Amino acid sequence: MAAGGGIDPIHQFQIHPIVELKLFGLNLSFTNTSLWMVIVLAVVSAIMIYGSSQRSVVPGRLQSLAEMIYEFVAQTLTGVMGREGMKFFPFVFSLFMFVLASNMLGMLPGSFTVTSQIIVTAAFAVLVMAVVLVYGIVKHGTHFFGLFVPSGVPGWLLPFMVLIEAVSFMSRPVSLSLRLFGNMLAGHIALKVFGGFVVVLLGSGAALNYAIAPLPLLLAVALTALEFLVAFLQAYVFAILTCVYLNDALHPGH
Amino acid sequence: MPVRSSGFVRHGWAPALACLATLLAGAAQAAAPHGESGEGASFPPFDPTHFASNLFWLAITFAALYWLMSTIALPRVGEIIEERAGKISSDLDKANAMQAKAEEMAQAYEKALAEARKNAQGIAQAAREAGAKASDAQRHATEAELAAKMAQAEAAIAQTKSGAMSNVRDLGSDIAVAIVTKLTGQAPSPAEATAAVDQTLNRG
16 A cells, blocks of 8 residues: 555554654654644533533533533443542543544544554553552552452462452553554554545546446445444443443452 | 532542653653654554653643643533532422412312302301291281281171170060060060060070
8 A cells, every 4th residue: 555645544643743842851742643632632621611611501502512421421430430439520531531532533534543542542541540559559558459359269269360350450451552542543544545445446547447436435434434433432432441440449349 | 719519629630630740750651761763663653752742742631631621611510510400400399389389279269169158058048047037927927917906806896796786686675575565565574575585586
């Protein structure tokens, strides 16, 4: 697929600095990723802050949207963690909105998908795990590690079970970050590849190729719809798994 | 600052700073081993060149988002929703109270109506009874008066009759005396004549 920058499916993930910035010997340039992070921040803030600024009892459109998102996330969270989980509400809400806005804005043609950078999803996953560990240990002390000791297991089996539980716990951030990253990356590559087919077929000049060119176009249209679903679903999955992991910190007992 | 109805916002600052610190630490970690050497990597998401900058800006934007959401947006939206729920429930309560009041009033009205109807019946009954009694009394009085008048009349008749009878007897005895005198030429005593007339009257 090396037919020039326009069709290279990887090109869309290229990071290029907009403003060079070096601090403490680190390359902290303001890149296109940073730009889209700021756009995500602006969009979410616009919906949630500007949308709720009227404080009307009968909501307008934007306020309805803000309230809908609020209640959706609150329901998801209380469904997993119960009422006491509401102390994590701002955290889960910010995560959900950041990921959702990144995924959705990534669907705009010519935009950049922040969540297709593994370092971003990994940072989120590590952040979630850090919150789980810190809150769990601060709140429950050593009792938190009872998470790794399933009850009702015969003594000789216990070391293996603890090992398995520990490995499963440590693989959580990996699966959490890779799931989101992989979905966003693969979806965008697939879209680009099918879009690229159309261009290649039309550019080849052969009559038969003109005839079959609409097929990948149709597929690209279908894939776009699918990608919107995936964009929402992955944000939801990310949020609900965060809730599940945070629930372990709230209630470490099995 | 608005009144905070939900408890989560009170520790809005600390987690935001914690997020920032965690991600910044990550940024430093990511940048440390790789430095600027990743230019050759072909797949951009795995190219460590921009890991540090991505983490840095992610830390800033996410911390800002967390701060904005936890201190401004979420309390406000939560408040709006609570306010609306409160307003709806208070309105419902008010409506229920008013309905109960209306029902009470309807019941009171029904009761008053039933009472009034009962009263009216009682009054009508009493009036009817009083009327009947009055007319009875009047009838009795009239009857008594008539009876008295009749008795009086009867007495008058009897008196007149007895007067007449005595007149007739006197007349009879006078006539009898006259007839006997004419026939016999001898005048009987009035006592004899009267006795004879009485005898005849009693017989006939």
